[in-house]
Amino acid sequence: MDSDKKSRGKRVVPGFGLTLGITISMLSIIILIPLASVLGYSFQLKPGEFFDIMTDSTVLWAFFTSIVMALIAAVINVIFGTILAWVLVRYDFPGRRIMDGLIEIPFTLPTAVAGITLSKMYSTTGEIGGPLSALGIKVSYTHLGLIVALVFIGLPFVVRAIQPVLEKFDYQYEEAAYTLGANPRTTFFKVILPELRPAMITGFGLALARGIGEYGSVIYISGNSAKEHTQVVSYIIMQKLERLDYAGATSIALVMLLISFVLLLVINIVQIRQSRRTNNV
Amino acid sequence: MYVELKDINKHFGDFHVANNVNFGIEQGSLVALLGPSGSGKTTILRMIAGLENPDSGDIIIDGKRVNNIAPAERGIGFVFQNYALFRYMTVYDNIAFGLELKKMPKDKIKERVNELLALTNLNGLEKRYPNQLSGGQRQRVAFARAIAPNPSLLLLDEPFAAIDAKVRQELRTWLRQMIYKVGITSIFVTHDQDEAVEVADRIIITNKGCIEQIGSPIEIYKTPETPFVTEFIGQSAVIEDYHRLNGFEKGDYKGAVIRPEFVEAFKSDNQKFKNVIDISEEGEITDILFRGNSLELTIDLNGVPITVHRSLERREVRVGEKMRVLIFKLFAFDDEKAYLLENSKLKERNINNEHLESYLYNENTNSFVI
Amino acid sequence: MAKGVRDKKKIGKAGVILIVISVLFVLLMLVLPLVSVIVNSLKEGFGFYFNSLSTKYVLSALGVTLLATVCAVLLNTFFGLVAGWLLTKFSFRGKQFLATLIDIPFSISPVIAGLAYIMTFGRLGWAAPIIDSINNTFGTDIQIVFAIPGVILATTFVTFPFVSREIIPVLNTQGRDEEEAAALMGAGGFRIFRKITFPHIKWATIYGVILCTARALGEFGAVAALSKTRGKTFTLPLEIDALYLAGSSDSITAAFAVSSLLVMIAIAVLVLRNFFERREL
Numbered sequence: 001m002d003s004d005k006k007s008r009g010k011r012v013v014p015g016f017g018l019t020l021g022i023t024i025s026m027l028s029i030i031i032l033i034p035l036a037s038v039l040g041y042s043f044q045l046k047p048g049e050f051f052d053i054m055t056d057s058t059v060l061w062a063f064f065t066s067i068v069m070a071l072i073a074a075v076i077n078v079i080f081g082t083i084l085a086w087v088l089v090r091y092d093f094p095g096r097r098i099m100d101g102l103i104e105i106p107f108t109l110p111t112a113v114a115g116i117t118l119s120k121m122y123s124t125t126g127e128i129g130g131p132l133s134a135l136g137i138k139v140s141y142t143h144l145g146l147i148v149a150l151v152f153i154g155l156p157f158v159v160r161a162i163q164p165v166l167e168k169f170d171y172q173y174e175e176a177a178y179t180l181g182a183n184p185r186t187t188f189f190k191v192i193l194p195e196l197r198p199a200m201i202t203g204f205g206l207a208l209a210r211g212i213g214e215y216g217s218v219i220y221i222s223g224n225s226a227k228e229h230t231q232v233v234s235y236i237i238m239q240k241l242e243r244l245d246y247a248g249a250t251s252i253a254l255v256m257l258l259i260s261f262v263l264l265l266v267i268n269i270v271q272i273r274q275s276r277r278t279n280n281v
Numbered sequence: 282m283y284v285e286l287k288d289i290n291k292h293f294g295d296f297h298v299a300n301n302v303n304f305g306i307e308q309g310s311l312v313a314l315l316g317p318s319g320s321g322k323t324t325i326l327r328m329i330a331g332l333e334n335p336d337s338g339d340i341i342i343d344g345k346r347v348n349n350i351a352p353a354e355r356g357i358g359f360v361f362q363n364y365a366l367f368r369y370m371t372v373y374d375n376i377a378f379g380l381e382l383k384k385m386p387k388d389k390i391k392e393r394v395n396e397l398l399a400l401t402n403l404n405g406l407e408k409r410y411p412n413q414l415s416g417g418q419r420q421r422v423a424f425a426r427a428i429a430p431n432p433s434l435l436l437l438d439e440p441f442a443a444i445d446a447k448v449r450q451e452l453r454t455w456l457r458q459m460i461y462k463v464g465i466t467s468i469f470v471t472h473d474q475d476e477a478v479e480v481a482d483r484i485i486i487t488n489k490g491c492i493e494q495i496g497s498p499i500e501i502y503k504t505p506e507t508p509f510v511t512e513f514i515g516q517s518a519v520i521e522d523y524h525r526l527n528g529f530e531k532g533d534y535k536g537a538v539i540r541p542e543f544v545e546a547f548k549s550d551n552q553k554f555k556n557v558i559d560i561s562e563e564g565e566i567t568d569i570l571f572r573g574n575s576l577e578l579t580i581d582l583n584g585v586p587i588t589v590h591r592s593l594e595r596r597e598v599r600v601g602e603k604m605r606v607l608i609f610k611l612f613a614f615d616d617e618k619a620y621l622l623e624n625s626k627l628k629e630r631n632i633n634n635e636h637l638e639s640y641l642y643n644e645n646t647n648s649f650v651i
Numbered sequence: 652m653a654k655g656v657r658d659k660k661k662i663g664k665a666g667v668i669l670i671v672i673s674v675l676f677v678l679l680m681l682v683l684p685l686v687s688v689i690v691n692s693l694k695e696g697f698g699f700y701f702n703s704l705s706t707k708y709v710l711s712a713l714g715v716t717l718l719a720t721v722c723a724v725l726l727n728t729f730f731g732l733v734a735g736w737l738l739t740k741f742s743f744r745g746k747q748f749l750a751t752l753i754d755i756p757f758s759i760s761p762v763i764a765g766l767a768y769i770m771t772f773g774r775l776g777w778a779a780p781i782i783d784s785i786n787n788t789f790g791t792d793i794q795i796v797f798a799i800p801g802v803i804l805a806t807t808f809v810t811f812p813f814v815s816r817e818i819i820p821v822l823n824t825q826g827r828d829e830e831e832a833a834a835l836m837g838a839g840g841f842r843i844f845r846k847i848t849f850p851h852i853k854w855a856t857i858y859g860v861i862l863c864t865a866r867a868l869g870e871f872g873a874v875a876a877l878s879k880t881r882g883k884t885f886t887l888p889l890e891i892d893a894l895y896l897a898g899s900s901d902s903i904t905a906a907f908a909v910s911s912l913l914v915m916i917a918i919a920v921l922v923l924r925n926f927f928e929r930r931e932l
Binding site for chain 3: 011012013014015016018019020022023024026027030031032033034035037038040041080083084086087088090091093095097099101102103104105106107108109110111112113114116117118120121126127128151152155184206209210212213214215216220233234237238241246249250253256257260263264265268272
C-alpha cells in the first residue's frame with residue numbers, strides 16, 4: 001500500500017492491474033523502447049566521436065538556428081497569442097467563434113502542406129513575398145522565413161494555454177484594483193499579467209519545444225542552406241539518416257532529446273505550481 | 282449485537298486514525314458517529330463498508346466476520362457525502378442500478394423502484410437527471426438507491442453536508458422518520474452535534490482515532506465521561522479558575538466547563554431571586570450578542586468570563602451593567618474523566634434546578650420573570 | 652454564466668484596436684495559407700486538378716495514409732481510454748511521471764521518432780535479428796523499417812497522446828465517486844466503464860479521435876524517415892513533398908492539388924470541433 005495521502009486506503013474501483021499493465025506495455029513498445037534504442041546506440045559512441053560530431057560547424061550552426069529562431073518565434077507568439085486570447089475571451093464581436101476555431105488551423109493542417117504554402121506565399125513571386133521583395137525584404141529561404149513558419153506552428157499552443165486561465169479569471173480582482181484607484185493599464189500590468197504568467201510560460205515552452213524540433217513546415221521555406229545557416233537540426237538528422245550516418249544522427253538526436261526533456265520538465269513544474277496556487281485560493 | 286468492531290487499528294502513514302476501536306450496534310438502531318474532522322469517524326464508516334481495510338481487528342456484521350468479504354457482498358447500502366449519483370442516468374436508472382446487478386427480472390425492478398419513488402416522495406421525477414434535482418431531492422435519490430437492494434445495514438457519510446442550512450433541518454426529520462419506516466440498522470457520520478442529537482438514538486463520539494463515549498443523546502449531554510466530550514458537547518467554555526467561583530472548592534481537577542444553561546444572571550433588584558442573592562456573585566456584562574431567539578451575555582466574574590443566555594422577554598441589559606450571577610453546577614475534569622460538581626451553597630439550602638426554574642417562570646403571566 | 656457578461660458589453664477604443672490586430676493577424680497568418688493552397692491547386696484548371704489527384708502514386712499514397720491513420724487512431728483510442736481510466740480512477744506512486752511520459756511525443760522532433768524506429772528495427776537495430784529469426788522460422792517476410800508497418804508505427808508514435816489528452820481532463824473533473832459507488836454496489840469494471848464512465852467522456856473521445864485523425868493524416872517528419880518508396884510506402888504528405896521538390900510548374904500545382912485534399916480535411920475537423928464543443932455545453 002502506498003503512502004500517498006490522497007489514495008486513502010484500498011482501491012475500490014476494479015481494473016488497476018489491467019489498465020496499468022496495458023498502459024505501460026503500450027507506452028514502452030511505441031515510445032520508450034524505440035527512444036531507448038537511440039540512447040543505447042549513442043552511448044556506444046566514444047566520447048571523442050560524439051564530440052567531433054557535435055562540434056562540426058554545420059551541426060553547431062543548425063542548433064543555433066533551431067534554438068534562436070524558435071525562441072524568437074515563441075516570443076512573437078506569446079505577444080500575439082496573449083492578445084488573441086484576450087480578445088477571444090473578453091470581447092464579443094461578430095465572427096468571434098469562427099476566429100476561435102481558426103486558431104487551431106496549425107494543429108490540423110499537415111506540416112508539409114503548411115510548409116509548401118508558406119514557402120510559396122513568401123517567395124519573391126508569392127502573394128506576400130512579392131510586395132515585400134519590392135520593399136527589399138526577402139522572406140522565403142532566409143531566417144525570416146523560418147520565423148514565419150515557426151510562428152504559424154506555435155501560435156495555438158500559446159493561445160490555448162492562456163485562454164482557459166483567462167476564462168477562469170475572477171473579475172473581482174480587477175474590480176478590486178479599479179476600486180483602489182488603478183486605471184485599466186495599471187490593472188492589466190499589475191493584476192492580470194502576473195496571473196497569466198504561468199500560462200504564458202507554459203505556452204512559450206510548448207511553442208519553443210515544438211519549434212526546436214520542427215521539420216515539415218520549415219524545410220521548404222528555409223532553403224536549407226549551410227552557407228546561409230538556414231539548416232535546422234531536424235533537417236541535419238534527416239540528412240545524416242539519408243547518408244546512413246547513424247552515429248551522427250543519434251548523437252544529435254540525443255542532444256535534442258535532452259533539450260526537450262528539460263523543456264518538458266520545466267513546463268510540468270510550472271503547471272504543477274500553477275494548479276497548486278490556484279487550488280489554495 | 283448486529284454490527285461489532287473489535288480492537289480495530291488503522292494507520293495512514295504515521296497517522297493513527299483508528300486506535301483500538303471497539304463498539305457494538307444493536308439491530309434496528311440509528312447510530313451517529315460524531316467527532317471533529319480528522320477524528321477517524323469517516324474511516325470507521327469506510328472500514329465497515331469495506332472501502333478501507335483495518336490494519337488489525339475484526340469487523341463483524343450479523344455474526345459473520347466480514348474483513349475479507351468484498352464491499353458488495355456485505356449487504357450494506359452506502360450514501361456518499363456528495364451522493365455520487367450517476368450523472369448520466371435518470372433517477373429511475375440510478376435506483377434500478379443495484380437491482381439490475383442482482384439480475385432481478387425487469388418487472389420486479391419496476392415494482393421495487395416505483396415503491397421506493399413513492400416512499401421517498403420522488404414520484405414524477407423518475408425521468409430527471411441528477412443535475413435537474415434540488416439538493417434535498419438528490420439526497421432522497423441517494424437514499425432510495427442505497428436501500429433499493431434491501432441491504433441490512435445502511436451507512437451514510439455526512440448525509441447533510443451538501444445541503445443548504447435551511448433544507449437541512451427538514452431533511453433531518455425526514456431521514457429519521459424514513460429510517461424508522463424502513464426499519465434498517467443505520468450508521469451515519471457527522472461533525473455537527475445538533476445533527477447527531479436530533480437524528481440518532483445512539484451517539485458514538487470519536488476523537489483522535491479513539492472512541493470517547495457511547496450513549497444516548499441525553500446520556501452524552503447530561504453525563505459526559507471524558508474531558509473531550511464535556512468540551513465538545515453543548516456550548517461549552519473551558520475555565521481553569523473554577524474554584525474562584527462562589528460555591529465551588531478547589532479539587533484535584535485540571536479545569537472545568539460551564540454551559541450557559543448552568544448559569545443564571547439577574548439584576549440585583551429582582552425579587553424572584555431574593556433568597557439566593559446572598560450566595561450569588563457580582564459580575565459585569567462585557568459583551569452582548571443577539572442570537573435570534575435570545576441574547577447571549579458574556580459576564581466577567583472575578584476575572585472569569587461566563588456565558589449565559591437571556592430571554593428576550595426579560596428586562597433590557599447593556600454592556601457595563603452589573604449583574605448578579607449564580608452558577609448551579611459545572612463539569613470539572615482531570616486528564617481522563619469528567620465529574621459533575623454542584624454549587625455547594627445551593628446544595629446546603631436544598632435548592633435544585635427545578636426550584637430555580639420555578640423561580641424564573643411566572644405562571645400567572647405565562648412568561649419568564651423580568 | 653455570469654463571467655464575461657460585465658465586460659463583453661463595452662469594447663472601448665483599446666478593444667477595437669486589439670480586435671483589429673487579432674483579426675488581421677489571424678487572416679494573414681492562418682487563413683491566407685489555406686486560401687493560397689486552394690488558389691494554387693486550381694491554377695491549371697479543374698481538369699488538371701482531378702488528373703493530378705488520380706495518378707497511381709497519389710492513389711497509392713491515399714491508401715497508405717488511410718491504413719496508417721486507421722491503425723494509429725484505433726491503437727491510440729484504445730490507449731487513451733485505458734490510460735485515462737488508470738490516471739484518473741486510481742492514485743499510485745509515479746502517476747505524474749507516467750502522465751509526463753505519455754506526453755513525450757508532443758515535445759520531440761518527429762524526425763527523432765523515425766530515427767528511433769530505425770535504430771530499433773533497422774539494419775543496426777537490436778530488434779532486427781529477432782525479426783530475421785521470426786522470418787526464417789515461419790517463412791514470413793515481415794519488414795518494419797521502410798515498409799508499411801514502419802509507417803503505421805511512426806504515425807502512432809506522433810499521435811500517441813492525442814486521445815488520452817482529451818479524455819484525462821474530463822475524467823479528472825468528474826472525480827471517482829460515481830465509480831466507487833457502483834463498485835460498492837457490486838458492479839464489475841467493464842459495466843462501470845460502459846454505463847458510468849464512458850457517458851462522461853463520449854464527446855471528449857470523439858473529439859480526440861478527430862484530432863488524432865487529422866494529425867495522423869498529415870504526419871510528415873517521422874514517416875519521411877521511415878518510408879522511401881514512392882508509390883508503395885509513401886503517404887500523402889510524402890507524395891506532396893515529392894511533387895513539390897520535382898520543381899516543374901505542373902508538379903508544384905499537382906502538389907497543391909493533393910494538399911487541397913488535406914486542407915479540406917483540416918477545415919472539416921475545425922467545423923466538427925466547433926460542433927462538438929457546443930454539444931458539451
